[in-house]
Amino acid sequence: MYKLIADLWHTGALGLHAFWERCRQFKPDDDLAQRQAFLNELAELAVKNSRGRQSMGKNSFSDSLHAENTETPDAACIKLKTALDKTVGKGGTIQPEYGGVRYDCLRVQFDRYVDLEKYHSQICSELGIGDNEMRCGRICGEANTWHINILRPQDTWRQYGQDEFQTALQQYRASARQFRLPVCIGLDERGEPVFQDFATAPHVMVGGETGSGKSVLIRSMLASLFELAPQNETEIVVCYCKVSADFAVFKDRPNLWQGRIVSDAEEAAEILSSFADEMDKRYRLMDEYGAKDIAEVPQHARPKYVVIVIDELADLIDVSSEAEGHLVRLAQKARSAGMYLLLATQRPDAKTLSGRLRDNLPTKIALKIGKRQSSEIILGERGAENLTDKGDHLVKWNNGVAQFLHGYNV
Structure with a gap:
């Protein structure tokens, strides 16, 4: 039981x-x-x-490992143990943990130190799966113990759409958490929603190739901000620098800046310039009240918190030579003034994301990308090149440890 x-x-x-x-x-x-x-x-x-x-058939551990005539987690463990014995050597104890959103999750403890990542490709070959169908991570606090997660066939994935997303927002409202700018950044492998305070980000960079689920992820982040952040204290600026209906669902939100989605890159560059000037005004206001942060300004004089969203960043950089300078200024100083950036691109290269800009965007989110170099530009480390698509992403919140999450399909 x-x-x-x-x-x-x-x-x-x-x-x-x-x-x-x-x-x-x-x-x-x-x-x-x-x-x-x-x-x-x-x-x-x-x-x-x-x-x-169990009645779902292919949702079992055995089917996810493509095993024939195998119907129990124990048999799947035996298959994995055989693969480990052939590659790493004998000495591992394997236990099934749970069937996750897309992965079947097992725990492996070795009787000695093993650098499992070194054997990743060999283990996948023994299991008959692709290198991107297995995820491994060492369990801190337990000696020589690893999580090994095996991707199931797509038709067995648990689906998380609009209904599940609304349930996640209700769970946040019922919780004791009091974030200034609550944002849902996805769900973990157990299907639990993950929330963060955008004010602690304080600026976010999102990168992912076409079809990776980048716009869907941003849409869910925006939806949670519009739903959960205090409307009378928050203003959200959405600049989508190409013609698209991806964010049209937000056009009637009361705290959408000027009640519209900005779709022209040249206008977006002008808006950034105006917000850089607004940031300077806020600093003068803070000096007037002796405040180090906009939250210390008395309520009657305090301006609204502002979240500025730019998607697609590469189009903006191509159109305006001054846009990057405005973004760097905002990224360096806007946090204390209650202004935050969310920048997204499907072209995560050095031209779009210069070193000056990356250094001032402490929160990084990477979806599926094609090159290892692009993963290093976004995250500062490898990993995003091995993601599946469909919204899977890695999050480094405020320079923390990378967390693997799934996206809601909203």
Whole structure:
């Protein structure tokens, strides 16, 4: 039963709490009976859901490893252990953890130090899968222990669309978190939404090739900002520097800057210039009140927080020779003035993202790209070249450790 509970934890703590409350009401004066009823009902739910997932066939560990006549996680573990024995050498203990959004997740502990990344391609070859179909990561705090996640066939992926996204926003509203600018940056492999405070970013760079899911990811980030950030305290500027309907859904939002989406690159460059001037005005206002941050300015005199979104950045840089200078100025100083940047491009090269600009964009998000060099430009490290598409991305929030997430299809 404990294994089933762990396997089904993605169904949510709220559901478990509801079960417990019903059991308490059923036997209000008998603590032991409450606990027994709770465990019985939970076990029945877990078994029912477990059968439902097993009935999906290709969603099992065995199918995800392309094994023939194999139907159990134990058999999948044996297949992986055989591959590890042939490549790394004997000594690894393997346990299945859970079936994730797109990956089946296993835990491997070796009896010695092993640089598993060194053997990545060999292990994939033994399993009969592509190099980008397996993800590995060392588990900190546990000696010689790794996560190994194996990509399942696409028709077995769990889908997260508009309904699931709205549920994630409701979960945030019901939580105790109080971010200044709440933004949903995706969901983890267990299907749990991941939120960050855009004000701590404080500036974000997003890169991904055509078809990687970049615009969809930005749309979900914007949707969460429009939904969750205080409308009377926040203004969002959206510049999409080419003709497209990708962001038309936001045109009626009350806190959209000037009530429109800017689609002309030359106008976007002029807007950046005006916001650079606005930043200087805000610094003078902060000096007037002796404030180090715009949040310290009294409420009656405090201007709104501003998020400036530029997509597609390369078009803007091509059109305006002054745009990069404005962006660098804003990236260097705008945080204290309550102004934040979200810059996105499908051309993550040195021309579009100069060293001066990259150095002042501490939060990086990389979707699928074709070249290792592009991953290094976005993230400062390899990895994005091995992503699948469909919205999978790596996030380094404010120069933190890269986190692997999936995107909502909204």
